[in-house]
Amino acid sequence: MERIPILKLGDVLLVSIHDELQDQRVLTLQEDLAEKLGSTGAHGLVIDISAVEIVDSFIGRMFATIASISRLFDADTVVVGMRPAVAITLVELGLPLGNVRTALNLEKGMAILAKLAAARGVTTIEDEDEPVYDPPVQASP
Amino acid sequence: MERIPILKLGDVLLVSIHDELQDQRVLTLQEDLAEKLGSTGAHGLVIDISAVEIVDSFIGRMFATIASISRLFDADTVVVGMRPAVAITLVELGLPLGNVRTALNLEKGMAILAKLAAARGVTTIEDEDEPVYDPPVQASP
Numbered sequence: 652m653e654r655i656p657i658l659k660l661g662d663v664l665l666v667s668i669h670d671e672l673q674d675q676r677v678l679t680l681q682e683d684l685a686e687k688l689g690s691t692g693a694h695g696l697v698i699d700i701s702a703v704e705i706v707d708s709f710i711g712r713m714f715a716t717i718a719s720i721s722r723l724f725d726a727d728t729v730v731v732g733m734r735p736a737v738a739i740t741l742v743e744l745g746l747p748l749g750n751v752r753t754a755l756n757l758e759k760g761m762a763i764l765a766k767l768a769a770a771r772g773v774t775t776i777e778d779e780d781e782p783v784y785d786p787p788v789q790a791s792p
Numbered sequence: 793m794e795r796i797p798i799l800k801l802g803d804v805l806l807v808s809i810h811d812e813l814q815d816q817r818v819l820t821l822q823e824d825l826a827e828k829l830g831s832t833g834a835h836g837l838v839i840d841i842s843a844v845e846i847v848d849s850f851i852g853r854m855f856a857t858i859a860s861i862s863r864l865f866d867a868d869t870v871v872v873g874m875r876p877a878v879a880i881t882l883v884e885l886g887l888p889l890g891n892v893r894t895a896l897n898l899e900k901g902m903a904i905l906a907k908l909a910a911a912r913g914v915t916t917i918e919d920e921d922e923p924v925y926d927p928p929v930q931a932s933p
Contacts, residue, residue: 656808656843656873658898660801665898667797667808702797732797757799757806 655680657687663764664691664726665757667699677713684717688724695764696721699757701732711746718750727767729753731760796821798828804905805832805867806898808840818854825858829865836905837862840898842873852887859891868908870894872901 655676658665664687666680684696698717703710718728729752741748754760796817799806805828807821825837839858844851859869870893882889895901 653811653843653845655810656840658808658840658842658873660898660902667799669796669808669810670794699797699799701799702794704794757801761801 654683657683659687659691659693660761662691662693662768663695663697663761664688664693665697665699667702669702671703671705672710672713674709677710681713681717681720685720685724688721688726693724694726694768695761696726696728697757697760697764698728698730699732700730700737701734701756703737704734706737706740706744708744708746711741711744714748714751715746718748722750727752727764729760729763731755731757795824798824800828800832800834801902803832803834803909804836804838804902805829805834806838806840808843810843812844812846813851813854815850818851822854822858822861826861826865829862829867834865835867835909836902837867837869838898838901838905839869839871840873841871841878842875842897844878845875847878847881847885849885849887852882852885855889855892856887859889863891868893868905870901870904872896872898 655666655668658667664684666684672680687693688696696717698714714728714730721728728750730748731754733753752763754763796807796809799808805825807825813821828834829837837858839855855869855871862869869891871889872895874894893904895904
């Protein structure tokens, strides 16, 4: 089973979900996320679900579970790119999104996380002396 | 067949490839990318392949093809997160990566694109009057 890659951008983690998720894969993702949140000290997590067309109650609860886990690592969670049909299904299923915030797209989600971090007094990478990006490493000639 | 989502972050597009790609899906991705490059005016494209464990010659050529397409839309392409086994395979297959640059991870890839854009005198979104991020829209209470 392939794992869902977790990308790091500044002090935000980014997960993009492509397929309809199997339950086991969701559990693996939760473990990977917890590990990565701990190892990176990220203050935010963006879950992109723009490719997700169908949700069931298990997937719906996943968002709240992941957000609760992130909370324990002092990180906020934003779900971005929700399709209208998915939003309607979540409401019809009566699923609580818990601590999950939502945004229209990745950029707006990143903006929310930056505001939340600032409001909580988190030292973001931008505030530190080190630059956000390391000097580029260029492999091809 | 599900499409691979293309995320937009500032004036960079981001594609994360999770699975071993079928040929038809690659063609669809190329079309989607060309359309998105045209509609957004992005100056860069990052392809994350950290979840890709196996490549064949078709996939190997895909990178060069996508980079050539991006070039026509005045955008640079960086492939990030390549696994060691994939790198070895690409060399053994003798596949030319063409205009494709590579970087260790997403952050370094973004840094390369920012430098390339600056070198080419591209007006990045940061230079314009409008803020990079719109005011956050918050859906959950």
